[in-house]
Amino acid sequence: MEGFIEEKVWLGLDLSTQQLKSVAINENLEIVCEASVHFDTDLPEFRTVGGVHRHDDNQTVTAPVLMWIKALDMLMDRLRVNGLEFGQVAGISGSGQQHGSVYWKRGARQTLRNLESSKFLHEQLSLSFVLLESPIWMDSSTSKQCRMLEQHVGGAEQLAEITGSRAYERFTGSQIAKIIETKTECYNQTERICLISNFLACLLIGDYAPIDLSDGSGMNLLDIKKKEWNQQCIEFCRSDLVEKLGDQIVPSNETIGMVSDYFVERYGFNPQCYVVAFTGDNPASLAGMCLGPNDVAVSLGTSDTAFISLSSPKPSLDGHVFCNPINENHYMGLICFKNGSLTRERIRNTCADSSWDIFNQLLESTPRGNFGNIGFYFDMKEIFPVVSGDFRYNRFDAEVSSFAAEVETRACVEGQFLRIRIHAESLGFKSGPNTRILATGGASANQSIVKVLADVFNAPVYTYSIPNSAVLGSALLAKFAKEKQNISYYDMVLKLNSNFTLIAKPSSDAGEIYDNMVERYRKLEKRLENDEA
């Protein structure tokens, strides 16, 4: 590629719930530069907690779109300070927390196309949005719209068959329907609706960017087999919705344009630097983890999310099937739970004096199986079951009001991993002799926690040098977009496999203990779903 004077690098971005991250990789897939902006601490003027605003109804959860834009301004300066040679960046891709939505105001495209490189992005785009607070994946305020959408298409199973998922409160279709109903004039003033992934791509190319197939699969609007908007689902929202979404839906590894003049002039990016479609954080994680057929990826972040590669869709009522970001004719199975790292932190704070060292000591002081005690800890209304609150059961499956600190600590971690295993099995996962658990996300750096993960799945747990697979996956997809004619993705990333480190093996009694516990957990979860939802 002419114009590049030295070693080329590829830049990946990830706009997650709590921060905006980036890595640059070289030809050998080594990380040569990274930077991040943490919303709560680096942008305190937006007064977010965990990167979000939880509303008083305990259901609505949003995040300020201008915070994300200001974070990109800061990130670019931090990459410069950390030594990134912008002129060496050959390609960029990125990912974003899934399902959230951004509402560009009429006329915003003109502003986006004419940004002045002497000014910050956030200064120039402050009046470009109809909604300053974007709904995000933690929202659970759209149960009414979900039931109506399922009814509109002929039931939950039919919707899952078409879009890969039954209706979920956080999915974009129901969120848009709620805005059409409750903020109709805002919707009418909207020129373009983006997911958070392609919103970030818009900033990089200086124009509206298309939604990609993988993140688009998380909207309850896309037909995952036909790879097009489903007319029934669109009309459930409003017949003009496709004009606002854009009728183009692109494969996740497709080039969508060049980096904008704004970034060339302000930071020195090469005008030849191309931009590849941005996708959801979980599809990007799947790419970053080089997931094989016997692998389960477990992302232990704000959300605890697990995914598997699927050669054919097997939609279920308590999991999701998305288009695969690497091969558009394949799929990925995904299950997601909202109460992830923030719940572990709450238990750490209440049981372990806010100390991870004490948390780990308590965890290691209790036996596998936790004397038969099982806990469910839902700080926020969970995705499945749609329940909030704490629920504790003793070895006789009788509900109890409290556990000792060490029992509570283990019950929280075992319970979170038992539910991941149960729902991964409903998507087709079956633990076997070659099963590998690939762990990513903040908690994957905690040896005590990942040991419990290995025991519950009765399988070895691997991780690798960086705990954030989404941002690495984005950089890899940026590189793959220009090489996919000559090499398969797995051959391109083969050398990364050597970076996987075995960090935990199951104990010899783990299989028996947790095969038994899984059955009890499944029954107790069903009881909760019936009694509490």
Ligand SMILES: O=C(CO)[C@@H](O)[C@H](O)CF
């Ligand atoms: O809702 C989810 C997946 O369906 C979460 O994993 C979000 O993508 C986290 F940002």
